[in-house]
Amino acid sequence: MAQPRSNTIVRRVAVTGAGGFLGAWIARVLAAAGFRVTALGRTVPAGFGPDVEALGWDGTRPAPDRLSVDAVVDCAAAIPARIGDPEVLVATNAALAGGAVALAARTRAPLIYMSSQSAIGRPAVEVIDDATRPDPDTPYGRSKLAAEQAIAAAVADGRLAGAVALRLPAVIGPGCHDNFPATIAARLAAGETVPVFNPDGPYNAVVHADSVAAFVGHLLAAPPSGFRAVSLASRPPIPVRAAVEAVAAGLGVECRLDLRPAGHPSPTIDPAGAEALGFVADDTGEALTRFGAETALRIATPRPPR
Numbered sequence: 001m002a003q004p005r006s007n008t009i010v011r012r013v014a015v016t017g018a019g020g021f022l023g024a025w026i027a028r029v030l031a032a033a034g035f036r037v038t039a040l041g042r043t044v045p046a047g048f049g050p051d052v053e054a055l056g057w058d059g060t061r062p063a064p065d066r067l068s069v070d071a072v073v074d075c076a077a078a079i080p081a082r083i084g085d086p087e088v089l090v091a092t093n094a095a096l097a098g099g100a101v102a103l104a105a106r107t108r109a110p111l112i113y114m115s116s117q118s119a120i121g122r123p124a125v126e127v128i129d130d131a132t133r134p135d136p137d138t139p140y141g142r143s144k145l146a147a148e149q150a151i152a153a154a155v156a157d158g159r160l161a162g163a164v165a166l167r168l169p170a171v172i173g174p175g176c177h178d179n180f181p182a183t184i185a186a187r188l189a190a191g192e193t194v195p196v197f198n199p200d201g202p203y204n205a206v207v208h209a210d211s212v213a214a215f216v217g218h219l220l221a222a223p224p225s226g227f228r229a230v231s232l233a234s235r236p237p238i239p240v241r242a243a244v245e246a247v248a249a250g251l252g253v254e255c256r257l258d259l260r261p262a263g264h265p266s267p268t269i270d271p272a273g274a275e276a277l278g279f280v281a282d283d284t285g286e287a288l289t290r291f292g293a294e295t296a297l298r299i300a301t302p303r304p305p306r
Contacts (some may be wrong), residue, residue: 012280013220014038016059016076016100019045021175022114022168022209023075027052029213035220038067040076059099060092068107071220073082074100075114079140080177080227090146097147098135103160110223112216113151115165117205117231119144123267130230131271152227163176164219166212169269172291173209181206181247181288185295188248188255196244198262202237205269208287212277212278218278228279233269234284240266246285250292 013030017023019041026035027039031051039045040063044056057063059076076099078092097113104111116140120134136142148165155163187194212232238246241257248255271281 011299012036012038013063013071013073013105014040014067014069014102015073016040016057016074016096017114018054019043019047019077019261020077020162021173021177022171022212023073024076024292025209026073026213026216027130029210030217030220032245033217036218038069057099061099063099063103063106063162064093067103068264069103069109070107071101071109071223072111073103073216073220074111076100077114078143079178089139090143093140093143093245094146094150097150101151101154101160102291105154108159108161108221110161111154111163113147113152113163113165115229116141116144117167117193117269119148119167119229120231122264125267127270128231128256128267129270130228148229152229155227162223162225163227164224164229166215166274167229167231169205169207169211169233171207171209171212172287174294176291178207181243181291184244185247185292188244188251188253188292189295189299191253193256193258194244195258196241197260198266199241199257199259200239201262201266202268203240203243203266204234204237204284205266206234206243206282206284206287207232208282211282211287213302215274215277215279224277228273228277230274230279231269231271232274232279232281233271234282234287235271236284237268238284242285242286243288246288246294247295250289250294251296 015027018039031037039054040057042058076096083089121137
């Protein structure tokens with residue numbers, strides 16, 4: 001059931017983590033949709049046009065005094081590839097989420113938090129949905145779940161008008177990295193054989209950045225009250241080998257697979273809770289083929305000198 005929505009019309013939006021792939025993507029899409037966007041990053045985010053104000057803010061310190069917004073989209077995160085110490089990783093992500101809450105609390109603004117499926121972990125279920133009990137099995141997952149809980153507490157005590165945590169699977173689009181589709185796209189583009197575990201197992205743990213950004217814009221247009229944590233994914237599930245073949249088809253390359261058994265089954269994800277709030281799921285195969293084509297274009301297009 002969808003949450004009741006406030007009558008607030010959001011216009012001024014701060015996007016944290018805008019120096020990264022998803023944060024930058026969301027900032028550009030929101031600006032194109034007519035929102036007044038302030039893009040925030042550890043250093044001043046680059047690559048935005050005059051319709052986006054870019055500011056440097058690492059998120060762990062108080063935000064600039066003059067910054068006052070109608071909503072916050074929190075995409076800032078420390079990832080294991082950059083912070084190897086588990087305790088530092090958890091503490092950093094806690095501080096970043098705390099900074100986003102503090103910024104939103106200045107005006108009791110709604111907050112949309114980019115969480116992760118890692119907050120749920122690897123439950124022994126066939127289908128993950130919003131009722132699945134979170135049991136994160138990595139420091140990154142624990143940090144995301146802790147952030148969700150802190151945001152829920154801020155809503156409960158009245159500091160925030162409402163918040164939604166989006167439990168993201170692999171988010172794809174030109175420039176994405178550190179996820180399953182990005183890894184297989186790189187292998188395929190290099191002409192390598194791709195190892196595929198559990199090739200006949202179902203897979204839908206993917207969503208295009210455009211779909212995430214569109215959902216964020218929908219939520220900002222009429223923010224829900226209360227707190228919700230919802231899972232995003234594509235539909236329908238397809239075999240893992242078909243997912244790899246879809247990326248290869250978009251790339252226009254030969255698909256050589258090294259099929260291997262999996263050590264454990266992988267559940268699918270049910271995005272019905274997000275759909276009740278207005279999320280439109282991608283078609284799994286079409287999204288992966290599109291990503292392959294985007295990757296091919298990115299490879300073929302020379303990057304301008306800096």
